[in-house]
Amino acid sequence: MASEEKTREILKAIQDAVVGYDEETCERLCSSVLEEGIDPHRAVVEGLTGGMERVGELYNSQEYFVPELLLCADALNAGLNVLKPHLKIEDAARKGKLLIGVVEGDIHDIGKNLVRIMFEAAGWDVYDLGNNVKIERFVEEQKKANTDIVALSALMTTSMLAMPKIIGALKAQNPGVKVLVGGAPLSQEIAQRYGADAYAPDAVAAVKRAADLIG
Amino acid sequence: MSMRPDMMSNKERIDALLKGRPIDRVPHFPFIPGFCARNVGYPIAVMYSDAGKSFDAQQKTMEQYGFDWGPLYGYASYGTWEFGGTIKMPEGDYEQAPAHVTFPVQSEADVAGLQLPDVKKAGCLPTAMAFSHLQEKSDTPISVICGGNFTIAGNICSVETLCRWMLKKPDLVHALLRLATDHIVDLVRYWVETFGADRVIPQMWEPSAANYILSPKQFERFVLPYLQESSEKILAMGVKHILYHICGEQNANLPYWAQVPMGDPGLASLGEEVDADTAIKYFGDTCVIIGNIDGKVILEGTPESLYRLCTETIAKLKHAPRGYMMCSGCELPPASPPYNVYVMRKAINDAGWYE
Ligand code: B12
Numbered sequence: 001m002a003s004e005e006k007t008r009e010i011l012k013a014i015q016d017a018v019v020g021y022d023e024e025t026c027e028r029l030c031s032s033v034l035e036e037g038i039d040p041h042r043a044v045v046e047g048l049t050g051g052m053e054r055v056g057e058l059y060n061s062q063e064y065f066v067p068e069l070l071l072c073a074d075a076l077n078a079g080l081n082v083l084k085p086h087l088k089i090e091d092a093a094r095k096g097k098l099l100i101g102v103v104e105g106d107i108h109d110i111g112k113n114l115v116r117i118m119f120e121a122a123g124w125d126v127y128d129l130g131n132n133v134k135i136e137r138f139v140e141e142q143k144k145a146n147t148d149i150v151a152l153s154a155l156m157t158t159s160m161l162a163m164p165k166i167i168g169a170l171k172a173q174n175p176g177v178k179v180l181v182g183g184a185p186l187s188q189e190i191a192q193r194y195g196a197d198a199y200a201p202d203a204v205a206a207v208k209r210a211a212d213l214i215g
Numbered sequence: 216m217s218m219r220p221d222m223m224s225n226k227e228r229i230d231a232l233l234k235g236r237p238i239d240r241v242p243h244f245p246f247i248p249g250f251c252a253r254n255v256g257y258p259i260a261v262m263y264s265d266a267g268k269s270f271d272a273q274q275k276t277m278e279q280y281g282f283d284w285g286p287l288y289g290y291a292s293y294g295t296w297e298f299g300g301t302i303k304m305p306e307g308d309y310e311q312a313p314a315h316v317t318f319p320v321q322s323e324a325d326v327a328g329l330q331l332p333d334v335k336k337a338g339c340l341p342t343a344m345a346f347s348h349l350q351e352k353s354d355t356p357i358s359v360i361c362g363g364n365f366t367i368a369g370n371i372c373s374v375e376t377l378c379r380w381m382l383k384k385p386d387l388v389h390a391l392l393r394l395a396t397d398h399i400v401d402l403v404r405y406w407v408e409t410f411g412a413d414r415v416i417p418q419m420w421e422p423s424a425a426n427y428i429l430s431p432k433q434f435e436r437f438v439l440p441y442l443q444e445s446s447e448k449i450l451a452m453g454v455k456h457i458l459y460h461i462c463g464e465q466n467a468n469l470p471y472w473a474q475v476p477m478g479d480p481g482l483a484s485l486g487e488e489v490d491a492d493t494a495i496k497y498f499g500d501t502c503v504i505i506g507n508i509d510g511k512v513i514l515e516g517t518p519e520s521l522y523r524l525c526t527e528t529i530a531k532l533k534h535a536p537r538g539y540m541m542c543s544g545c546e547l548p549p550a551s552p553p554y555n556v557y558v559m560r561k562a563i564n565d566a567g568w569y570e
Pocket of ligand 1: 181203366
């Protein structure tokens with residue numbers, strides 16, 4: 001068993017490896033977590049997720065841009081692959097389940113992918129339907145995966161018009177499901193008008209809003 | 216409608232503007248294919264798959280709403296199909312333009328095998344060429360529209376792959392940008408050989424280099440040198456003007472954009488993200504400024520709010536040193552209320568006259 005001091009040192013190094021998008025180091029450090037007998041769940045939460053939270057801040061303050069953020073997520077995933085098989089079942093019970101996709105008519109998926117990354121980093125189970133997703137598919141897949149939340153992304157004023165229909169169809173099938181919307185043309189006001197449960201302006205805020213929703 | 220009668224024909228106005236001579240009023244520049252399709256009752260896909268119908272729908276709509284310049288053919292996902300991937304034409308109620316389905320480059324190894332497209336045969340280019348023959352016949356400016364170098368590269372391998380490689384495998388990014396740059400030059404040369412350098416005004420749209428995605432430093436390193444190279448080669452063919460659509464949030468890139476030669480004058484098309492003073496600061500001395508009426512206001516604003524936005528924008532940009540053409544900040548949303556499209560022209564009528 002590693003000492004608390006040693007444990008903290010390794011967790012901090014994992015955070016730094018995520019922030020520095022150093023995939024190999026992150027993977028190696030996560031292996032050392034197992035060798036040193038450190039709780040893998042703690043390494044996920046304080047190391048990997050903690051690192052990705054710092055990445056989100058750097059992105060919001062425009063020190064990092066999409067290229068850095070994508071590689072940070074790759075480093076995180078490399079570490080997660082090492083730790084995942086060793087998580088206990090009760091720890092593996094994730095924060096929540098999320099279905100995400102870009103609405104019909106829209107292929108702008110970079111923002112949606114960043115949102116997915118931040119949810120995964122925060123310990124959610126994410127089902128990603130990709131881009132240009134038809135209304136019926138959202139409804140079917142929500143039923144199949146029985147997710148707590150459906151997150152809809154639209155980057156065009158044209159395609160966002162599909163949102164109220166999707167929200168209506170989702171709620172008709174499952175009145176309990178919560179819908180989170182986002183993307184450049186959306187706003188709090190439009191989200192409300194469309195009958196969404198929440199809106200978030202960016203990927204970091206999206207995770208917070210979703211956590212509030214399932215309270 | 217009671218509009219003050221024009222003192223110049225559309226062609227005279229555009230010619231004079233490009234030659235730096237006085238014009239009667241601010242021209243209305245079109246960025247409206249989807250709206251035109253709806254306006255005449257065609258599916259939007261026709262605008263991209265059928266040169267004749269596309270031209271016809273645009274010409275009719277432009278006459279109805281008083282646009283200058285002339286019909287245009289092109290879309291932002293350019294490059295995917297031409298380099299060997301697949302795209303899908305827009306269908307249904309919400310689609311606005313062609314979209315990529317599979318990218319020609321899926322792995323690092325694919326980059327080495329990639330070849331320059333045959334500009335006479337590849338992807339949408341036969342349709343684009345047929346469209347340009349219609350432009351030639353109707354005596355409107357002849358365009359050839361493609362992505363900016365970085366956007367084409369993103370359409371070859373996906374923007375995210377390009378982003379990852381920028382940090383991990385910069386050589387692959389340079390290899391793709393080399394191909395994109397050589398392709399742009401090949402493409403414009405084909406148009407110039409067909410129609411003459413005097414008639415061709417190429418358009419390059421560069422959304423994927425926006426600062427939502429790249430840092431200004433990354434723009435300087437990966438985007439700027441290639442833009443400069445293709446621009447210089449195109450201008451060396453005798454082309455007089457190049458239009459760059461600097462799409463989205465690019466404020467931090469503008470000092471670099473100002474170093475890209477765009478002709479004399481160049482044509483700088485800007486989104487609503489760039490304010491009028493900034494536009495004049497970076498492009499006023501070298502370019503006609505085109506833009507930047509917010510599509511969200513055109514789609515959802517009241518006629519009064521849109522009228523105010525247009526007249527205020529005209530007041531700020533009308534006296535830009537090399538001139539100004541009013542246009543939506545990016546493609547006009549196809550579902551815009553027709554009255555709002557009329558309001559844009561009305562704003563020019565009320566606030567856009569010179570003298
Ligand atoms: C890059 C880009 C492209 C690339 C897309 C590459 C890709 N794989 O995504 C390409 C070149 C392919 C492209 C094509 C087109 N584009 Co484009 N494009 C852009 C641009 C410049 C940047 C978008 C982007 O990636 N941003 C970076 C990401 C990180 O930001 P984001 O998506 O906003 O996401 C953040 C937040 O919004 C939020 N968020 C996003 N989704 C969600 C979801 C939830 C649930 C939550 C909570 C939050 C959230 O979190 C994210 C991270 O913090 C925008 C400009 C703009 N204003 O956004 C235009 C823009 C979206 N495009 C536009 C247009 C018109 C087009 C075309 C129609 C052009 C054409 N005629 O061909 C085509 C459309 C093709 C199609 N069928 O979809 C217009 C849309 C106008 C409109 N109708 O409203 C825009 C707005 C440009 C403009 N100023 O007008 N484009």
